[in-house]
Amino acid sequence: MLASRRSFLSGLAAAGSFAIASPAVLGQGKPRVVVIGGGAGGATAAKYVARDSNGAVAVTLVEENEAYQTCFHSNLFIGGFKSYDEISHRYDALAKNHGVTLARARATRIDRDRKEVVLSTGDRLPYDRLVVSPGIDLKYDSVPGWSKEAEEAMPHGWKPGRQTQLVRQKLDAVQNGGTLVMIAPPNPYRCPPGPYERVSMFAHALKASGRGDCKIFVLDPKESFSKQGVFQEGWEKHYGSMIEWLGPKVHDGIKSVDPKTNTVVTGFETYKDCAFVNVIPAQMAGEIARAAGLAPAGGYCTIDPATMKSVADPNIFVLGDACIAGDMPKSAFAANSQAKVAAMVIRGELTNARTFPARYINTCWSLIETDDTVKVGGRYEARDGKIAATETFVSQPRESAELRKENQAENIGWYAAITADMFG
Amino acid sequence: MPLAGAVQLAMLGLMLASAPARAEGDRALGEYLSSECTSCHQSSGRQVGGIPAITGHPAEQFVALMNAYRQRQRDNKVMQAVAARLSGEEIAALAAYYASLKPGARSDQPAAHAER
Numbered sequence: 001m002l003a004s005r006r007s008f009l010s011g012l013a014a015a016g017s018f019a020i021a022s023p024a025v026l027g028q029g030k031p032r033v034v035v036i037g038g039g040a041g042g043a044t045a046a047k048y049v050a051r052d053s054n055g056a057v058a059v060t061l062v063e064e065n066e067a068y069q070t071c072f073h074s075n076l077f078i079g080g081f082k083s084y085d086e087i088s089h090r091y092d093a094l095a096k097n098h099g100v101t102l103a104r105a106r107a108t109r110i111d112r113d114r115k116e117v118v119l120s121t122g123d124r125l126p127y128d129r130l131v132v133s134p135g136i137d138l139k140y141d142s143v144p145g146w147s148k149e150a151e152e153a154m155p156h157g158w159k160p161g162r163q164t165q166l167v168r169q170k171l172d173a174v175q176n177g178g179t180l181v182m183i184a185p186p187n188p189y190r191c192p193p194g195p196y197e198r199v200s201m202f203a204h205a206l207k208a209s210g211r212g213d214c215k216i217f218v219l220d221p222k223e224s225f226s227k228q229g230v231f232q233e234g235w236e237k238h239y240g241s242m243i244e245w246l247g248p249k250v251h252d253g254i255k256s257v258d259p260k261t262n263t264v265v266t267g268f269e270t271y272k273d274c275a276f277v278n279v280i281p282a283q284m285a286g287e288i289a290r291a292a293g294l295a296p297a298g299g300y301c302t303i304d305p306a307t308m309k310s311v312a313d314p315n316i317f318v319l320g321d322a323c324i325a326g327d328m329p330k331s332a333f334a335a336n337s338q339a340k341v342a343a344m345v346i347r348g349e350l351t352n353a354r355t356f357p358a359r360y361i362n363t364c365w366s367l368i369e370t371d372d373t374v375k376v377g378g379r380y381e382a383r384d385g386k387i388a389a390t391e392t393f394v395s396q397p398r399e400s401a402e403l404r405k406e407n408q409a410e411n412i413g414w415y416a417a418i419t420a421d422m423f424g
Numbered sequence: 425m426p427l428a429g430a431v432q433l434a435m436l437g438l439m440l441a442s443a444p445a446r447a448e449g450d451r452a453l454g455e456y457l458s459s460e461c462t463s464c465h466q467s468s469g470r471q472v473g474g475i476p477a478i479t480g481h482p483a484e485q486f487v488a489l490m491n492a493y494r495q496r497q498r499d500n501k502v503m504q505a506v507a508a509r510l511s512g513e514e515i516a517a518l519a520a521y522y523a524s525l526k527p528g529a530r531s532d533q534p535a536a537h538a539e540r
Contacts (some may be wrong), residue, residue, distance in 0.1 A: 048459070333463055340459040356456045361463065363502050379505045391505035409474025410502070414464045416472035421462050 030058050031350040034117050034127040036107045036288060038063030038091055040072075041133030041319030041335035043422040048343035050098040056351050060101040060125055061094060062117060068423075069160035071191065072332040073415050076367060078157070078168050079201030080208070087160075089423045097424070107134075110292040112313055129346045132294065132301075132310075133319040133335065134286025135159070136190050142282035143183060145256040153259035154277045157198075158190060170276045171202060176211040178275025181264045183254055184220040185280045188300070190321045190330045192226035193376065195280055197366035200231070203239040204369055214275070218245045219254055219266060226329075227366060227376050233397045234368035285322035292316075300324045305382035306358050308342040317342040325360075326386030327378065334362045336418055358382050365411035371401070373408035449483065449520025450513070457518050460506065469525070479525040486519035 035046040038061055050059040068089050076082040094100040106120040110132070116124045138156060140148050157167035174180060180202060184195045199216050206214045224247070225231075235243040252267025262274040284290065284299045294301040294310050301318040302311045305326060310316040319342060320335030328334045341358040348355035363377030374395035380387045395407070458467075461478065469479035478486070492498040493507035494515075510518070 336463050337460070344456060344459075354452055354456075356453060359457070359460060361460045361506065363464075375501065377502060377505065379509065381509075391508045393501040393505050395501075406474055410464070411473070413471070413473030413475030416470075417462065417464045417466045417475060420466050420468065420470070424468070 030056065031128045032058045032060070032126060033129050033131065033346060033350070034125050035059065035061045035131040035133065036110075036117060037133040037135060037286070037320075038065070038068055039133060039135055039320060039335065040070075040332035040418070040422060041321075041339045042131060043068070043091070043094065044336045044339035045131045045133065045317070045319060045343050045346075046100045047094055047098055047422065047424075048340055049346055050094070050100045052343065052353070053347055053351055055099055057347070058101070059099070060103050061091065062103045062105060062107045062119065062125070063091065064104060064106040064120070065161075066090065066104065069164060070332065070415075070419065071158070071160045071164075071194075072418075074157070074160055074164045075194065075197045075201045077164060078171060078198060079204045079367070081201075081367065081370075084165065087164075089419055091423065093424055107288055110288060110316075112292060112316070115315060128315070128350060130316045131319060131339075131342060131346075132289050132292070132316055132322065133339070134288050134322055136283040136321045136330075137286050137290075139282040139284060142186075143254060143257060143279055145258055146279050146281065150257075150259035150279075153262070154257060154279045156280050157278065158185075158194075158280050158283070167198075167278060170278075171205055174206065174211060174214060174275040176206075177213045178211075178215075179271060179273070180214060180216045180276045180278070181271050181274050182216065182218045182278040183257070183264070183280060184218055184222065184225070186221045186282050188324075188330060189280075189283045191364070192329045192331075193231075193364050193366045196225060196227065196231045197368070198278070199243050200235065200239075200366070200368045203235070203242045207239060207242065212239075212242065214242065216243045217271065218243065219251050219264070220245060220247055221254070223247055223249075226364075227374050227394060229397050230374045230395045230399075231366070231368065234372055234374070238369040238372065283321075285318075289318060289322045294318055295322075305385065305387040307345045308338050308358075309345070317346070326380070327389040328360060328362055328380055328387050329364065331362055331364050332418065333364065333377075333414075334360070336421060337361050360387055363414070365407060365414065367408060367411065371405040371408050373404055373411050375407050375410070449516040449518075449523075451517065451520045451524060453514065454517035454519070454521030457510075457514055458521050461518075464502075467525075478522050481519075481522050483516075483519035483523040486522055487515055490515045490518070 033049050035042045046059050046061040070087045073087050095102050107117050108120050109118040116126050155163050155166040157163045255265045257264050264271040285295050285301050289301050294312050301323045303318050303323045308317045310318050319338045321330040337360045347353035360380035365373050365375045367373050376394040378389045378392035380389050464475050465478045469477045471477040490507050493503040
């Protein structure tokens with residue numbers, strides 16, 4: 001702990017040496033921004049505040065992991081289109097290129113009265129502005145019979161890292177002719193098209209390895225899902241009857257799962273001896289945000305659409321999957337976009353930098369089969385008390401193979417760009 | 425340094441930085457708006473996959489392209505959505521900003537209007 005505290009202090013001192021001007025906006029020297037969570041929201045916010053304030057603001061990113069595995073494109077890893085290394089990224093450049101202090105610890109508590117973040121090391125980080133971007137927590141009790149302990153036998157793969165690898169391992173172990181069940185999550189959840197891209201990747205990997213007699217059931221609590229028309233068209237085209245999607249009227253509810261026997265019981269049917277059960281449960285904002293009272297209604301955090309500020313605390317910004325972003329989905333692209341608005345507002349408040357009206361953007365690409373990629377997205381502004389879509393688009397059935405291939409080329413280019421934007 | 429001085433210096437830096445680009449484009453506005461672009465178009469100018477590099481694009485060509493997307497003459501749903509609600513002033517600002525970047529030169533360096 002001592003060593004870690006010392007490295008903290010040296011990090012802060014090093015960051016301080018970049019300071020040329022110290023605007024005494026708050027009457028206490030260099031303003032301090034602390035960012036909790038090094039994902040698409042947090043890493044982007046830390047970089048943009050540090051880079052564009054050029055040392056005038058001390059930025060500390062609190063993240064316990066040395067490397068980050070992206071949830072976005074983790075389906076491509078599961079389907080065999082990308083290696084694990086290709087979805088892994090380090091934070092070093094944020095410190096080296098932009099002077100961000102990296103606090104390798106878990107943020108355990110936000111002390112809003114003292115404006116401090118308490119870390120697992122015991123350190124306390126004072127802040128003038130705090131960015132909270134913790135992602136999601138899973139509601140382990142939302143699927144009867146499933147639990148934290150059951151996530152090894154029936155993995156979710158909805159948080160990156162080991163769980164992603166576990167999903168891939170379980171998929172690799174499936175024998176030809178086996179039954180796979182995915183329990184899809186209720187709204188609102190991280191990455192709306194994600195479950196459906198994932199079963200596409202299941203089918204791709206199985207079919208490509210001579211296991212085309214497997215059957216994949218998607219048991220969905222929702223009546224409909226993102227890009228449903230083009231997904232279902234693509235499933236039939238590429239995989240015949242391998243993937244069967246069942247809405248709540250058809251399966252009549254998930255009654256229970258048994259991780260010991262790999263059984264799933266619905267109102268209408270019992271799926272016994274499944275080769276692989278992928279449970280994606282209901283979700284909510286990361287615990288630290290909820291514990292700090294930033295999600296008054298329980299699930300996700302309410303923000304001001306023009307600034308990304310928490311409505312509960314004007315010194316705190318909540319980004320990404322943890323916040324209620326109106327018409328924007330919970331996606332990495334959305335979190336990255338929200339982070340830029342927050343960074344601009346923070347610099348405006350702390351260093352009087354010029355500010356502009358908030359603009360947001362999102363696109364989600366989904367791979368159905370090799371070179372067959374669909375997309376959905378939009379552009380957004382603060383309007384009518386929420387982040388409201390001003391433009392939207394979605395792929396249509398019967399599009400040309402050429403267009404779908406172009407979509408995949410965009411998908412690859414986007415991944416390279418957003419990860420450079422977050423970590424470069 | 426007093427804050428007012430810092431702001432004046434930043435403004436001076438801004439004027440100098442924008443001088444070689446188009447005088448009518450508000451480069452600082454363009455730089456902010458460009459944060460919408462950098463999720464897909466790398467600010468280093470590096471090109472990967474099917475997304476073209478746009479750093480160092482001549483301003484006139486940039487304006488013509490964005491207008492083509494705005495009027496749906498060029499067919500890409502993402503770009504049509506991006507361009508749809510950009511005003512002429514905003515497109516000029518973006519063009520001024522991107523024209524001022526040397527292709528491949530900018531590697532996520534501090535912004536030109538940074539608080540120095």
